[in-house]
Amino acid sequence: MKSLLKTTTFLLIFICFVFNYNCKSDKDSNKPNIIIIYADDLGKGLLSHEGQDIIKTPNIDKLATEGLRFENAYAGMLCAPSRASLISGKHDCHEEAFEITPAGIYKNISNRRMTFDSIQTTINNTLSPISDNQIFLGQVAKEAGYITGQIGKLEWGFAATDQQMKRHGWDYYYGYLDHVRAHGFYPPFLFENGKTIHIEGNTLADCGKSHEPETSASYKQRWDMTGKGIYSQTLFMEKALDFISAHKDQPFFLYFPTQLPHGPVSIPKVNPAFENDDRLTQIEKEYASMVTLLDDNVGQIMQHLKALDIDDNTIVIFTSDNGHEIYYALEGRVHKPYTNMTTKDFFDNLEHKYYSELAGDVFNGNDGRAGMKRSNLQGGIEVPLIIRWPKRIKGGTVSQRLTANYDILATLADITGFTKPLASDGKSFYSELNSAHPISEHEFVVYSSFEGPTLITNDGWKIRTYLKKDVFALYYLPDDYREENNLANSYPEKLEILKTKLLEACDNSLINGLFNNKKYVKL
Helix, strand or coil, X not given: CHHHHHHHHHHHHHHHHHHCCCXXXXXXXXXXXXXXXXXXXXXXXXXXXXXXXXXXXXHHHHHHHHCEEECCEECCCCXXXXXXXXXXXXXXXXXXXXXXXXXXXXXXXXXXXXCHHHXXXXXXHHCCCCCCCCCCHHHHHHHCCCEEEEEECCCCCCECCHHHHHHCCCCEEEECCECCHHHCCCCCEEEECCEEEECCCCCCCCCCCCCCCECHHXXXXXXXXXXXXXXXXXXXXXXXXXXXXXXXXXXXXXXXXXXXXXXXXXXXXXXXXXXXXXXXXXXXXXXXXXXXXXXXXHHHHHXXXXXXXXXXXXXXXXXXXXXXXXXXXXXXXXXXXXXXXXXXXXXCCCCCCCCHHHHCCCCCCCCCCCCCCCCCCHHHHECXXXXXXXXXXXXXXXXXXXXXXXXXXXXXXHHHCCCCCCCCCCCCCHHHHCCCCCCCCXXXXXXXXXXXXXXXXXXXXXXXXXXXXXXXXXXEHHHCCCCCXXXXXXXXXXXXXXXXXXXXXXXXCHHHHECCCCXXXXX
């Protein structure tokens, strides 16, 4: 009997070797790979399947056609808190949910006044110790048996350290560790697993950040390629594809926060589709090319998954950190600070709300909604969310579930089989991907903004604050896409009910929802 067992074991090992079988456990072999592509400042209106008629996004459109599209998804109003919510699973209206480090601290290393190690020490000493109970996105996947990687723009907040990145659960990371330098696309150095990686040909301390608004001088500066050797997105794509290839035979989780299409505008060349487009100014052509490059990158990733034959069992999540922002202001065309091009009134988003047609935005990046990035209006916080998983999801599916970016942590836990308790404000939407899973829904979601916090209910009611003037507005979104009809006086009881819920969500202090990025703050 023992002889037979030894012979059988030998034969199994031999078969695996000869035919290159994957001899992992059934548990590991059934786990799906997971990729989150996190676009930067990508409003829903920039996607052609959402109605964009100038820029074509066929690869992102294909994700929607072959996967699940959420039509009621939200994220933060600004990069830093939104990314922190994503990886921590906590909303940004808490009195003390997570800490965000100072904006601009990495300018010191750019100017060579501080070493990388001294900046890391400064940031780590500024922050309170991370609680042992806090669970992060990368940590969930890592502890569930995944190889984890983060490649691209800053993972969270305004600045991060090697210590934080490891605590967040990343086996591998490559890219920026700061908010300020990531506004340029030609970094002289990036960071890889705690090491400074110098980029040959890139010599500009500000990473080649261009100037706004558009003038003849800024155009000349933008296209002066001295010291601009390698475009950062090219580096990120190479690393992302390499990471996928290296771990194709084991479950992996890749978080890929891109810089695109965040400005200031920077692109190595204008896409041929826009070169002769008379509808666009020169800088609008360049911005459109940034969106197109993002779409091309999505196509490259999908093609790579197919080439490696891991496409069917890879979950691809595509979303954005916040709503639309304009980086192509030009005198007489569209102005920053945002101004009504006819009346010349500044958009204060109270008496004068931002709308694309009033501002002259040729792209209508917020898809006709009121407001932009930084606002608690829909244009600032409603985002695209698409999930493709051929093994489970029927193509062309649409979900109306009220969904927050801080739901992704809980969902990832369900997907990976993570079993520890989660101190999260999110609710898993795994039931949307797997009909056998118990349904978990929000009563409401909440977000902060520079104007104040907002709350949206699962039946479409929205309370919005404008704290500078102690204003509370009430909208019913299913009948008011553009947030034009304030129903506060018509439904005073509903307003009071939602005020109470919002106050409780903000730990009984609405001022917590007024985000302040001038110093590090607890959110």
